[in-house]
Amino acid sequence: AQTVTQSQPEMSVQEAETVTLSCTYDTSENNYYLFWYKQPPSRQMILVIRQEAYKQQNATENRFSVNFQKAAKSFSLKISDSQLGDTAMYFCAFMKQRNSGGSNYKLTFGKGTLLTVNP
Amino acid sequence: EAQVTQNPRYLITVTGKKLTVTCSQNMNHEYMSWYRQDPGLGLRQIYYSMNVEVTDKGDVPEGYKVSRKEKRNFPLILESPSPNQTSLYFCASAAGQARGGTIYFGEGSWLTVV
Numbered sequence: 001a002q003t004v005t006q007s008q009p010e011m012s013v014q015e016a017e018t019v020t021l022s023c024t025y026d027t028s029e030n031n032y033y034l035f036w037y038k039q040p041p042s043r044q045m046i047l048v049i050r051q052e053a054y055k056q057q058n059a060t061e062n063r064f065s066v067n068f069q070k071a072a073k074s075f076s077l078k079i080s081d082s083q084l085g086d087t088a089m090y091f092c093a094f095m096k097q098r099n100s101g102g103s104n105y106k107l108t109f110g111k112g113t114l115l116t117v118n119p
Numbered sequence: 120e121a122q123v124t125q126n127p128r129y130l131i132t133v134t135g136k137k138l139t140v141t142c143s144q145n146m147n148h149e150y151m152s153w154y155r156q157d158p159g160l161g162l163r164q165i166y167y168s169m170n171v172e173v174t175d176k177g178d179v180p181e182g183y184k185v186s187r188k189e190k191r192n193f194p195l196i197l198e199s200p201s202p203n204q205t206s207l208y209f210c211a212s213a214a215g216q217a218r219g220g221t222i223y224f225g226e227g228s229w230l231t232v233v
Contacts, residue, residue, distance in 0.1 A: 035222075045162075045209060045224035091161060095222070105150045105169075105213050106177065107222055109161035 002027045002094050006110035013082045014118050020067075021077045021113050023092030029053075031097035034068065034075045035107070040088040048090070051075065053097075082117045089114050121146050123225035125210050131231045132200055140195045140228050142210030148223075150213040151193035155179065155206040156227075162209065168193055200232040 003026045013019035025034070036048040051059045051068050058066050063080045079086055092110040123144045132138050144151065152167040154177075164177030168187040182204055184196040193212075197204060210225040 037224075043207060043227050045227075047221060047223075050221060105152065105222065106164050106167065107154075107162070107211075109163075111159060111161045 002108045004092050004094050004108050004110040006092055006113050008113045010114045012116040012118055015082055015084060017082055018078060018080045019082055021090050023075045023110060025073050025094050029096050033095045035093040036077045037091045037093060038088045084117050084119060087115060087117045123210055123212050123223050125225035125228045127228060129229045131233065133233055134201055135199050138197050138200060140208060142193045142225060143191050144212040146212060148212040148214050152211045153195045154209045154211060157206050202232050205232050206230060
């Protein structure tokens with residue numbers, strides 16, 4: 001079974017600064033996806049960024065980027081130029097790739113990191 | 120617009136009164152799933168469906184039923200709700216992983232059982 005660990009229950013950052021959220025995972029799979037989801041106070045789950053494990057290049061989406069270290073099973077999220085609207089709970093999630101056998105598109109989530117961006 | 124739509128969004132019900140939370144997606148996705156979110160536990164999968172008439176249990180299926188008679192709909196049924204099913208529920212869908220495997224979530228349904 002897969003596990004996802006987010007070791008920082010809460011973090012805060014000043015507006016316009018950079019913050020990094022940590023995530024580690026445990027799996028014996030070689031082919032999988034990793035995700036960061038954002039959950040603002042509205043509680044909607046919003047996909048921030050996705051990484052395919054077979055890709056060595058780190059994913060980037062505007063101000064959001066990841067540092068994917070497959071050997072270390074680490075998947076951190078960096079938010080640059082933090083904005084007040086980035087205040088949210090952030091979840092790291094793991095999903096086996098379907099051709100890994102038995103994958104049911106199940107996302108295994110960490111417990112989340114509550115990020116507060118201060119003005 | 121690509122959407123996963125859940126109804127109702129908010130519901131307070133009494134113990135034992137059967138209820139159904141509907142979920143519909145307009146993206147022709149094969150895969151659909153239900154999750155529940157509880158404080159300190161993250162999201163946990165309740166049931167999933169890989170296609171019409173194909174459903175299976177997730178990690179926390181007790182007390183729930185599902186059906187998948189049409190590709191677009193995947194209702195969650197609570198036959199006899201209990202207070203421990205008070206939670207925030209999310210429906211999700213995805214296309215085949217050849218198209219990226221990205222999961223799309225509905226807006227969530229707050230359920231309180233008293």
